[in-house]
Amino acid sequence: MTALRPARTAAEVRALVEALPDPELPMIGLGDLGVIRSVAPAADGVLEVEITPTYLGCPALPVIVSAVRDVLAASGHPGGRVRQVLSPAWTPERITAAGREKLAAHGIAPPVPVPAGGPVAVGLARVPCPHCGSRATRPHSPFGPARCQSVLRCTACQELFPHLGAL
Known part of the structure; x- marks a missing residue:
């Protein structure tokens, strides 16, 4: 007979859930992408x-x-729940610095963060090219490899690259 292992804590489950790769951007975990809002017991005690989807x-x-x-069940919380929270909506500011680096290392330009208290950009802000760093970029196609991406072209190095749009 095997001994039952105690259920993992909310903090342990959060670490496991945040490490899950995004299905469309497998180089980045859900935590670095800013999709995981919270992991905590609900009012009824269920984890x-x-x-918040991007x-x-x-x-x-x-x-x-x-x-x-699957993580909840494997962590001793088979009755655990997943709840979508749509408000406030996901924004690019939720992507961690490590997540931005991972996206750029794979040739995907993350959204340009808006400075706190700064002016709101009107029109297309120049997104830095993940290949050469130039801001001489322009839209190429509104449709990218995933629904949340568009394709930009760098006029300096002539490379095309996907851009994770601010949706």
Whole structure:
């Protein structure tokens, strides 16, 4: 007979859930992408994971929810819940510095953060090229490898690259 292992704490579950790779951007975990909002017991005592998708109608959401449920079950919380929180909406500021570096290392330009208290950019802010760093970039296609991405072209090095849009 095997001894039952005690259920993992909310902090331990959070670390496991944050490490799950995003299905469309597997180089970055859900934590670095800023999708995991909270992991805590709900009022009824059931462990609940709150997620905020980067894109309303994200086609990867069922895969994310399933992976989080698997972590909950494997962590001793088979009745754990996953709840989508849409307000406030996900913003690019939720991507961690490590997440931005991982995206850039894979040739994906993360959204340009808006400085706190700074002016709101009107029109397309020049997104730095992940290949050469130039800001001489322009839109190439509104459709990228995933629904939350567009394609930009760097006029300095002539490379095309996906841009994770601020949705």
